[in-house]
Amino acid sequence: xxxxxxxxxxxxxxxxxxxxxxxxxxxxxxxxxxxxxxxxxxxxxxxxxxxxxxxxxxxxxxxxxxxxxxxxxxxxxxxxxxxxxxxxxxxxxxxxxxxxxxxxxxxxxxxxxxxxxxxxxxxxxxxxxxxxxxxxxxxxxxxxxxxxxxxxxxxxxxxxxxxxxxxxxxxxxxxxxxxxxxxxxxxxxxxxxxxxxxxxxxxxxxxxxxxxxxxxxxxxxxxxxxxxxxxxxxxxxxxxxx
Amino acid sequence: xxxxxxxxxxxxxxxxxxxxxxxxxxxxxxxxxxxxxxxxxxxxxxxxxxxxxxxxxxxxxxxxxxxxxxxxxxxxxxxxxxxxxxxxxxxxxxxxxxxxxxxxxxxxxxxxxxxxxxxxxxxxxxxxxxxxxxxxxxxxxxxxxxxxxxxxxxxxxxxxxxxxxxxxxxxxxxxxxxxxxxxxxxxxxxxxxxxxxxxxxxxxxxxxxxxxxxxxxxxxxxxxxxxxxxxxxxxxxxxxxxxxxxxxxxxxxxxxxxxxxxxxxxxxxxxxxxxxxxxxxxxxxxxxxxxxxxxxxxxxxxxxxxxxxxxxxxxxxxxxxxxxxxxxxxxxxxxxxxxxxxxxxxxxxxxxxxxxxxxxxxxxxxxxxxxxxxxxxxxxxxxxxxxxxxxxxxxxxxxxxxxxxxxxxxxxxxxxxxxxxxxxxxxxxxxxxxxxxxxxxxxxxxxxxxxxxxxxxxxxxxxxxxxxxxxxxxxxxxxxxxxxxxxxxxxxxxxxxxxxxxxxxxxxxxxxxxxxxxxxxxxxxxxxxxxxxxxxxxxxxxxxxxxxxxxxxxxxxxxxxxxxxxxxxx
Numbered sequence: 001x002x003x004x005x006x007x008x009x010x011x012x013x014x015x016x017x018x019x020x021x022x023x024x025x026x027x028x029x030x031x032x033x034x035x036x037x038x039x040x041x042x043x044x045x046x047x048x049x050x051x052x053x054x055x056x057x058x059x060x061x062x063x064x065x066x067x068x069x070x071x072x073x074x075x076x077x078x079x080x081x082x083x084x085x086x087x088x089x090x091x092x093x094x095x096x097x098x099x100x101x102x103x104x105x106x107x108x109x110x111x112x113x114x115x116x117x118x119x120x121x122x123x124x125x126x127x128x129x130x131x132x133x134x135x136x137x138x139x140x141x142x143x144x145x146x147x148x149x150x151x152x153x154x155x156x157x158x159x160x161x162x163x164x165x166x167x168x169x170x171x172x173x174x175x176x177x178x179x180x181x182x183x184x185x186x187x188x189x190x191x192x193x194x195x196x197x198x199x200x201x202x203x204x205x206x207x208x209x210x211x212x213x214x215x216x217x218x219x220x221x222x223x224x225x226x227x228x229x230x231x232x233x234x235x236x237x238x239x240x241x242x
Numbered sequence: 243x244x245x246x247x248x249x250x251x252x253x254x255x256x257x258x259x260x261x262x263x264x265x266x267x268x269x270x271x272x273x274x275x276x277x278x279x280x281x282x283x284x285x286x287x288x289x290x291x292x293x294x295x296x297x298x299x300x301x302x303x304x305x306x307x308x309x310x311x312x313x314x315x316x317x318x319x320x321x322x323x324x325x326x327x328x329x330x331x332x333x334x335x336x337x338x339x340x341x342x343x344x345x346x347x348x349x350x351x352x353x354x355x356x357x358x359x360x361x362x363x364x365x366x367x368x369x370x371x372x373x374x375x376x377x378x379x380x381x382x383x384x385x386x387x388x389x390x391x392x393x394x395x396x397x398x399x400x401x402x403x404x405x406x407x408x409x410x411x412x413x414x415x416x417x418x419x420x421x422x423x424x425x426x427x428x429x430x431x432x433x434x435x436x437x438x439x440x441x442x443x444x445x446x447x448x449x450x451x452x453x454x455x456x457x458x459x460x461x462x463x464x465x466x467x468x469x470x471x472x473x474x475x476x477x478x479x480x481x482x483x484x485x486x487x488x489x490x491x492x493x494x495x496x497x498x499x500x501x502x503x504x505x506x507x508x509x510x511x512x513x514x515x516x517x518x519x520x521x522x523x524x525x526x527x528x529x530x531x532x533x534x535x536x537x538x539x540x541x542x543x544x545x546x547x548x549x550x551x552x553x554x555x556x557x558x559x560x561x562x563x564x565x566x567x568x569x570x571x572x573x574x575x576x577x578x579x580x581x582x583x584x585x586x587x588x589x590x591x592x593x594x595x596x597x598x599x600x601x602x603x604x605x606x607x608x609x610x611x612x613x614x615x616x617x618x619x620x621x622x623x624x625x626x627x628x629x630x631x632x633x634x635x636x637x638x639x640x641x642x643x644x645x646x647x648x649x650x651x652x653x654x655x656x657x658x659x660x661x662x663x664x665x666x667x668x669x670x671x672x673x674x675x676x677x678x679x680x681x682x683x684x685x686x687x688x689x690x691x692x693x694x695x696x697x698x699x700x701x702x703x704x705x706x707x708x709x710x711x712x713x714x715x716x717x718x719x720x721x722x723x724x725x726x727x728x729x730x731x732x733x734x735x736x737x738x739x740x741x742x743x744x745x746x747x748x749x750x751x752x753x754x755x756x757x758x759x760x761x762x763x764x765x766x767x768x769x770x771x772x773x774x775x776x777x778x779x780x781x782x783x784x785x786x787x788x789x790x791x792x793x794x795x796x797x798x799x800x801x802x803x804x805x806x807x808x809x810x811x812x
Contacts, residue, residue, distance in 0.1 A: 045566040065566040091726035125730045176719035
């Protein structure tokens, strides 16, 4: 793999060819908000929080799906970008019923954290207040559509890591919903292995473990890295896990 | 089938057609069928049978003739030469037409009683020299309305598959690409990317398998260019795809048809079957070493599937959602293979370019936009319908000459091009030449070819709201700015039209437009604010009148609410 050199916020940076811009930013410790990206899952490019400016390109690009290139000149925190990130977060908060005060994830929520970090103190748009349901039919987990931001981490982790593909998305636009199997109660799903990976990767309180009340839910994303690293080293293969 | 068989087939068909003294061409595309075209066709066939005229008179169901608001349309060809065009034909008028043109001049037949009522027939004659026909230049739609789309022979008789035969025998794939590049043809789906460059990119791309995809998922409200082309001349699209397949090295093509176009899908399926049977598609096309199969894929009603990456996801059986580019389909498309994807109208332009040469095509149009463009002329003009005009024609010519002006003596207000991705062009810019660059400079786009004319009874805020509602419904929901942003923009527009908005809402709307445009994932979101931005740009005083004075000059909006702030202060 060859090395490429690029300029990020007026600083020369070298990176591996084929790396995404986002991973370089994270390596360099540059704070870049993300919601749909999760280390270990395929990229989606849907939350649009990691948009960056590339000199010579009229369009903004999402860092998570942009590969580094030699001579790239990147700006990550221009006034315009920060303003857009704030607006996107406001849109997310206006979309569904994100009431932190009564949420199991209060204090541990990625959406809340990103909003706090960027200084989003109010929402200028109408709250859409959709009438959404919860699904508590599973023995151990709860799905709450009111908190879902449609990042589809659950869909991807179930398909790519667990291999069960229980989750998917139905409907379109603002009426999209994550669904279980063919839109059935979670508890009746035959394909769900109850592994709980979806719950652990969910950035908000949309998926939580039963028994947690307000602000009690905490999630462990790093299990994903642990699984993937373990697979790479053949930790669980017969005769290889020395 | 080889080249000489093709020629023989054309000759046989021409002789067969010339054997009829009179041919009555009945439009059988969707607009005419919905205004009663099939009853007319049946009545004419009955009249022919009753008069035992089967050997002399032939009724043919053809494709679109253009002036759709005047349908059902009929063209009568007498002795293969003179043509008379009839509009608003009813089954009764159809019978009279048979009597007039067939029975009347028949050498050994007496005039039937219907002939006496001929004066009433003359009311239905549409002169062939009116600007609607004269100002058009038909290249892609040349066969539309002349041939029976369900008969391969009819297409072959009109020089069909000649271009494919020529390309396979006389040209290398590289030469085909070069020819398309030289012709200056640009993508007719809306963005206007040079077609030849795209072909060359796919040709040079490395891959054991490559695909050709025709995008027939036309979804703009009021636009039906692609439907008409697929319904009226399906073989033209297939021939263009086969030439593309040869040029880029693909052996499989897909034509993605919108689910709402059952007639188009049926005729394409039929066309593919008959072409395969004759060896014009399938393995060893025209006895060459080139194999090319085409399959039809039918959409399930999502506008976003007109976006190329979402369309390919749909073809592969996945949820129709766009994915970020790059990689572009030319590098990694269907099943990760290099894929050429063009609009059906683009493919419809290929055969004439190969046949008449790149210079001929490049001589039509403006410096940067070559050839012709099909528009679906709709809204407040005298004659609405499907028109094909050379690039560079002015909007004024389209509206006042071809369209026949605004009815009821009202004034022209704006022309909306490009559907929900386009913008509104005000009267001040009526003399702008219609090409990719000029329209973009005006804040609109060429788009796929929807052209809606509005008079002074149209409220521009209401128009913007209509298109925003469309985008809101059609957003796939993948990226946040488009999914939620369109809903919020629609809310703000709703407030402006019901009277409860403040000037601050207008600022919020403007700001949202820019953000959604710049951060959305695919073309749908990136262009969804266009109708709002262009109406704010050209008709700002209308927005302000709605908000400040609670006044809608066009009388469309109810404006029966008041801003919350007003009753707080009261």
